[in-house]
Amino acid sequence: MLEQLGSAGSSQHTGLTEKSHVASSIPLPKLENATRGKVITRFPPEPSGYPHIGHAKAAIIDEYYARMYDGRFILRFDDTNPLNEKLEYYEAFTLALEWLNIRPDIIKNTSDDIELLYDYGRKLVLNGDAYVCTCNQQKIHDLRSKGIECDCRKRPTSDTRNIDNFFDGRFNQNEAIIRFKGSMADQNTAMRDPTLFRIINGHHPKLGDKYRIWPTYDFAAPIEDSLDGVSHAFRTKEYELRNALYFAILERLGLRKPNMIEFSRLEFNGLPVSKRKIKPLIENDIIKSWDDPRLPTLAAMKRRGFIPGAIRRFVLSLGMTLAETKPPFESLEAFNRKLIEPESIRLFFVKDPVEIMIQNSSAREIRLKNHPNIDLGTRRIKVSDSIYISKEDAIRLRAGNEVRLIEMYNIRIVEIKTEGTKLTILASWSGDNIRPDIPKIQWVAKNDDRQFEILVPKELYLGDIYNVNSLEVWKGLAESYVTHLKPDSKVQFVRMGFCRIEGANSAIFTHK
RNA sequence: GCUCCGGUGGUGUAGUCCGGUUAAGCAUUUCGCCCUCUCAAGGCGACGAUCCCGGGUUCAAAUCCCGGCCGGAGCACCA
Incomplete structure (x- = not known):
């Protein structure tokens, strides 16, 4: 037990002072x-x-x-x-x-x-402010809803047999409880003689089997x-x-x-916090672990790439309101993004890769900046005449289009070949200068590519229904540099979003 | 059903107790411009609220009073 502090105010319900x-x-x-x-x-x-x-x-x-x-x-x-x-x-x-x-x-x-709690419980009973009740649960429930006192409550305080029996452990589970002597007719049902102690047969992780009265x-x-x-x-x-x-x-x-x-409680739309909605997913093996990135647990938030500072700022931005509202998850993301942005190195990842053969390029070594405007170092990549871009970029290309491969050079599309579902693109080098008028896309060089996947958590629940598509997986290729990053590193895959590195070949999508 | 608590732009909040120098501040979202070899960050700007509704008090109400509507919570031998 801790030392007692002097009175810190005894008003029943104080609330907060005005915002000065x-x-x-x-x-x-x-x-x-x-x-x-x-x-x-x-x-x-x-x-x-x-x-x-x-x-x-x-x-x-x-x-x-x-x-x-x-x-x-x-x-x-x-x-x-x-x-x-x-x-x-x-x-x-x-x-x-x-x-x-x-x-x-x-x-x-x-x-x-x-034990101390027992002492206070005994004291309450001895003072006539609580009593042992041996009614069954149904009866207690009924009388409570009707606002009627039971016979146990009416027994004289001087009769201490039951209290001794209770604390001496002579009752079994569900046979007796100690109830506060409140007011059975109170409009606030919490005051209708609520339970103070009950008997539970169970193993307590800290106290073992020593106690049955809780x-x-x-x-x-x-x-x-x-x-x-x-x-x-x-x-x-x-x-x-x-x-x-x-x-x-x-x-x-x-x-x-x-x-x-x-x-007020904190909960997000699509991301319920209640055990009622989370536990079944775990128990039915729909979700494998408590740190699954789709979950609202802190272990999941961490794994997903949120950092404590962002959570703190976000929580404080909510204020001490009593209004029951669901704050925008985007707001949390915004706090997080601003915090991790300066330390997230930029990397390339191409989803659903499509190969581009570049006809007239010479093999070269490219040096790439790890961050556009903060010095987070550089990395080198050897590039030959074959690179990959993502399918979503590839399908927008037409012969004759010019695009810039970010931090490298510009190419002009020569030909787009389709063999079944497989796309192959033929292109030619068309200049080294940065041109504001052409699209810029990320790429991964052949021989520097690594199979990589990004787990993308979506809303866990759509309304009241579990979202079966709550976890997307983006498969593709990332630069080999990604394999040198420590797990838990925060990166931004250019034009994709911020991610937290899980291992050598996977990451979790944090937010855009 | 009974009781309690809430109700400010799409969203989250500040302001409400002690009514007026703000007919409403901030954040987020969306959009635009600048910057930029990203659909990021940063800078600037825009859209967006008759402060749930109806009465009342007052020279003056988001702020006080009354009534209503809507939302949430509690009514466990869970916490």
């Missing part, structure tokens, strides 16, 4: 009740899946405010359901945060405090936040109705109340 005059230089608005050095925020994921872009938004906001106020940032795994948690997910979150350059000052698990999120979150010294707690807006519960629990326990602030 200086705000134009600060992406996100200032916090209410915030003092430099006294702000503590936390990112509380449940390790029940892989971190995705939505998690990134939360983590970035949490960390952003901690740094803005020279405070502290906690990564807390909310691992209160042994049925969901897996060790690999804890690891995945740790790695993802590292990748995002978010360094927690403290890393902990809610499960670390399970606190719910509703109970653990406010206590953990309060005890961890969290001054400003952020959560997505679907929790809004639970704020009353959150503060009611702290009130009854006499614990300090953090400020609570909501923001």
Whole structure:
């Protein structure tokens, strides 16, 4: 457990302060009740899946405010359901945060405090603010919807048999739960005596089989936040109705109340974040791994060629709005493009290659710039009388046309031959001078060519339906230089787009 | 169904609390020009919002009040 911080404000729902005059230089608005050095925020994921872009938004906001106020940032795994948690997910979150350059000052698990949570649970029952309920789930559901109290709730607080039985483990799963004594007739259904503890038989990745009684999120979150010294707690807006519960629990326990602030979930059109839509694709082997570039996971974003700085800028550009909207993916791409452009070397890739024989050219060695206006070095290519261009360029050519092979020379098309589906082009050298009036196309020299493919992720979902064409593969030839690049290098295939190098013969399309 | 939360150009946001010096700033998208041996980046510019609708208060409302419409969320022994 962490030391307690002094009261960081106890208003029920504070929101944010106005955007002050200086705000134009600060992406996100200032916090209410915030003092430099006294702000503590936390990112509380449940390790029940892989971190995705939505998690990134939360983590970035949490960390952003901690740094803005020279405070502290906690990564807390909310691992209160042994049925969901897996060790690999804890690891995945740790790695993802590292990748995002978010360094927690403290890393902990809610499960670390399970005994302490028991103590608070007991205290609540003993004080008459919670009770053991042995009704079955159906009955609980019915009474809750009708707003009626059950007999368990009416039992006198002095009768402590059930509470002892509960914590001594004498109930089986589904036989009893501990419920908060809220208000069964409350219009906010979250207050109709929600569950605080339930019995789950399952192996917990951190605690093994030692515990069977698990606190719910509703109970653990406010206590953990309060005890961890969290001054400003952020959560997505679907929790809004639970704020009353959150503060009611702290009130009854006499614990300090953090400020609570909501923001909207981040999701893109065509790129759903929900487990409901992603997990089936994995389980049915439609998508092989969690870092498949079509996925919204951070592992996928990384593999796709997005860099942390772009994700951060993008997230901050979203602001702290409550409006439920789907931001344009193009916006993320724009941030990323601007950031990787200066360090992406330019290379040639021809999709669906078509050979061109150049009649009157002499073999030569060409030196190519790796970047048009930044010095990223050069590369040399030996060129003979045979080169390849992409089919989409080839089919536009007509005999007599003149085009420039970028960074090399101009050619005039002499003849276009078609044998079945195979195209062959005959051309002749027509000058070395750069001419603004003719098209410029990329090329790959014969003998310098390497089989290469580019994976192009498209929208995963079209509306509610999985897009069967969500992954295109462009096959073609790339310059041999590509084989010398380290995996993870960002390149721009000229006139194609930015890509992240996967290996010696493949890349993933990042964006145009 | 009940309750809560939202609703600013195609899209995402700023401004809304403390109504007026901005009849609306920024980003993205699209288009044009400049630059350029790329369909990139950079520079410049354009298109594009009667600030969901209808009333009201006021000299003055995107900003306050009332009513409505639309969208989302919650109503789990998940988080």
